[in-house]
Amino acid sequence: MYRLLRIVVSVLSTVSLLASCSSTRYVPEGQTLLNSVKVKTEGEYPMVNAAALRSYVRQRPNSKWFSAIRLPLYTYSLSGNDNTKWVNRFLRGLGEAPVIYDSVKASLSCSDLCQQLRNEGFLQAEVVCDVRHRGKKTDVTYILLPGQPYFMHSIKYEIADSCIARLLQHSDSTQRLLHNGMRFDASLLDAERKRITALLTDSGYYRFHKEFITYQADTAAGSPLIDLTLNLSPFRPNNRPDTLHTRYVMRKVNYASGDPTDKRIRLRPQVLNECTHIAEGEPYSATGLKNTYNHFGRLQAVKYTNISLTQVGQEPLLDCDIQIQTNKPSTISFQPEGTNTAGDLGAAASLTYQNRNMFRGSEVLSVELRGAYESIRGLEGYSGQDFTEYSMETRLQFPRFIFPFISHDMRRQLNATSEVSLAYNLQDRPEFHRRVVSAIWRYRWNKPGRHDRYQLDLFDLDYVFMPWISQTFRQEYLDNETSRNAILRYNHEDLFITKLGFGYTYAKGPLAVKSNIETSGNLLSAGAKLTSAEKDNQGHYRLFNIAFAQYVKADIDVVRSIDIDRQNQVVLHIGLGIAYPYGNSSILPFEKRYLAGGANSVSGWSERSQGQGKYKERDGRINFINQTGDMKLDLNAEYRTHLFWKLYGAAFIDAGNIWTLRDYDIQPGGKFSLKDLPSQLAVSYGLGMRFNLGYFILRFDLGMKAINPAFEQGEDKHYPILHHNFSRDYAFHFAVGMPF
Numbered sequence: 255m256y257r258l259l260r261i262v263v264s265v266l267s268t269v270s271l272l273a274s275c276s277s278t279r280y281v282p283e284g285q286t287l288l289n290s291v292k293v294k295t296e297g298e299y300p301m302v303n304a305a306a307l308r309s310y311v312r313q314r315p316n317s318k319w320f321s322a323i324r325l326p327l328y329t330y331s332l333s334g335n336d337n338t339k340w341v342n343r344f345l346r347g348l349g350e351a352p353v354i355y356d357s358v359k360a361s362l363s364c365s366d367l368c369q370q371l372r373n374e375g376f377l378q379a380e381v382v383c384d385v386r387h388r389g390k391k392t393d394v395t396y397i398l399l400p401g402q403p404y405f406m407h408s409i410k411y412e413i414a415d416s417c418i419a420r421l422l423q424h425s426d427s428t429q430r431l432l433h434n435g436m437r438f439d440a441s442l443l444d445a446e447r448k449r450i451t452a453l454l455t456d457s458g459y460y461r462f463h464k465e466f467i468t469y470q471a472d473t474a475a476g477s478p479l480i481d482l483t484l485n486l487s488p489f490r491p492n493n494r495p496d497t498l499h500t501r502y503v504m505r506k507v508n509y510a511s512g513d514p515t516d517k518r519i520r521l522r523p524q525v526l527n528e529c530t531h532i533a534e535g536e537p538y539s540a541t542g543l544k545n546t547y548n549h550f551g552r553l554q555a556v557k558y559t560n561i562s563l564t565q566v567g568q569e570p571l572l573d574c575d576i577q578i579q580t581n582k583p584s585t586i587s588f589q590p591e592g593t594n595t596a597g598d599l600g601a602a603a604s605l606t607y608q609n610r611n612m613f614r615g616s617e618v619l620s621v622e623l624r625g626a627y628e629s630i631r632g633l634e635g636y637s638g639q640d641f642t643e644y645s646m647e648t649r650l651q652f653p654r655f656i657f658p659f660i661s662h663d664m665r666r667q668l669n670a671t672s673e674v675s676l677a678y679n680l681q682d683r684p685e686f687h688r689r690v691v692s693a694i695w696r697y698r699w700n701k702p703g704r705h706d707r708y709q710l711d712l713f714d715l716d717y718v719f720m721p722w723i724s725q726t727f728r729q730e731y732l733d734n735e736t737s738r739n740a741i742l743r744y745n746h747e748d749l750f751i752t753k754l755g756f757g758y759t760y761a762k763g764p765l766a767v768k769s770n771i772e773t774s775g776n777l778l779s780a781g782a783k784l785t786s787a788e789k790d791n792q793g794h795y796r797l798f799n800i801a802f803a804q805y806v807k808a809d810i811d812v813v814r815s816i817d818i819d820r821q822n823q824v825v826l827h828i829g830l831g832i833a834y835p836y837g838n839s840s841i842l843p844f845e846k847r848y849l850a851g852g853a854n855s856v857s858g859w860s861e862r863s864q865g866q867g868k869y870k871e872r873d874g875r876i877n878f879i880n881q882t883g884d885m886k887l888d889l890n891a892e893y894r895t896h897l898f899w900k901l902y903g904a905a906f907i908d909a910g911n912i913w914t915l916r917d918y919d920i921q922p923g924g925k926f927s928l929k930d931l932p933s934q935l936a937v938s939y940g941l942g943m944r945f946n947l948g949y950f951i952l953r954f955d956l957g958m959k960a961i962n963p964a965f966e967q968g969e970d971k972h973y974p975i976l977h978h979n980f981s982r983d984y985a986f987h988f989a990v991g992m993p994f
Contacts, residue, residue: 279331288353288355289393296398317896321819330346331349333349357385363383367381376400376403376404379398379401382396383395383396406438407434409482414488451463467485503538504532504534504536508573509526509576519580521578529546546576548702555580557581561576588603589606591603599628600627601627602627604624623646625643628640643680644680651672653670654671678691688718698710708757709758715751740841744841748801752803753773756770770808770810773807775839805836807831808832813827824894825891834884841918844882847884849882850888852987854994865912866913867913867926868923883913887911890910900946901946903944907939908937908957914926934963936959936963939975956985959974959983960973960975961974
């Protein structure tokens, strides 16, 4: 890895050295290259964020790879003058033309920065542009001189319309954004205008807009205090001053088909009513109109919605006409695919039928049939050498809550989905045959305008049964009491998993949080105790002579992104998961256990090859069964930069591991211990390339081990970063989408 890094660094350094001498090659005579732009504050002004004000600068220098090397500019500079040669066109297309310093844009940037400072309350602010030329390069520094900030001394609301004045007095006084003593901020003044406008347009004032609201600011000479007056003008300010704004009421709501070939609306009246948030006899509401669009837009049966409002003569009444065009209800799709599992090649295909308006309420019924075949190599002692899989899944989704205790108002306020699904999966391997029957009853919902989402798995049942196990597999792994694969034995028995789960996600700006908690087997265990059911010889209760799993599991992922500039970003991630088997289980089902390593974990290890703790296989090989755990911790830091075109680069550092919460003989050194946590964290580092193709992102990452806790301190293999062996310590990953 070090040899590779040295080669990469040498190539970049050589290109930079050769091209830096000619970075001004295509700068016209008499002009200069914009070399750097800085924005800084002169003096101590903690209320001024100079970094945030960089967005008001109209001209930026050429981009840098990893904020260090202007490789796109250097690549462009390496091209020749002859545009007929493909190599020159290629280099120019790959690179970036030099940014020529523009004194007019610099002057306009000063004005924009100064205006923004005044908008933030620094009414005497000035901005000085320090321009320094060095040969054919120019460095520009914008020096901010904010001066003294101004504060609100008093705030008055002058409402010319008496009806609106009463409305604001009774329902608005506690919601005001402007208060005495706050720093003057033009953005808050505009936000207050928008807030009052939203309140009035939701209260029937159909023709009201924020231009009716103006401000008057008075200052005393030499004083940093402002007396502010908010004026709300009458509807016709040029006529009598007491001309009131009109408050409109909805007279009638009409529905019509938007399809000229079919005049019927293929949706039930109840569905139309639930999606419509404008009510007859109620005042007009702009938010109600927006929610009506949103709720009809959620329906997969609806192709488009058009809503028009018409005033009834000269009366303060509105008629609402809603035009709806629906999609064709049924579709059939076929999707082939190739598979590759640890070098075993195969093929798969799926056939999906979907009805997007099953009961004329935009219910979505989907039925998927899937088949797969894979040729398995290298298995000794088994008669067959292939893997076949067949599955069928039926899913029915309702675009609303299907639950008896949900009120009508709550159904209208929330964007909700109810889902019921049934699935059957058949797997035939040379070692065993496995069948899985699944049933799910799930809800998802969120409130419009909010940044959080919820999911409730009210009922999630998996029944796993093994109709056939080969004699070779049974003798080597299941019946052999000295076998070290107790986890393998547990996960090749018939098993019930009955899950109840709740998930919460939040995403706003640079912060994203995803969490989930689930539990299984508690109701079955309580029922077994109440009925005094007998346990088997392993101490397990059984349902229909089948053991059931009992555990609790919780996961949380937090992602925080930090923008350095338009082309460079640092992203931090922490992921923590804990699952504990208890009661009727001493081992977690394999599907619920944690795995480590791979493209979205500690990238110096390949998929499922890391951990747990300081455990390692005796023969040094990867064991996908034993290398699983009850607890997982991932710590990731990634630097992302735009290179050129649709290509992005990344440099990352990962740390983490998995552990067990119980002592298992088959996993020595795998139990979690807080005092041993620092010494058991695996660490890796690496570089990545990403192709952002718009609809999806292709990702190529090369990870290298830095610290391997599977080996004791003092061993060379414990610190691969110091005793590197590329063939031993690297992992290459190909994935779709970002890691977090």
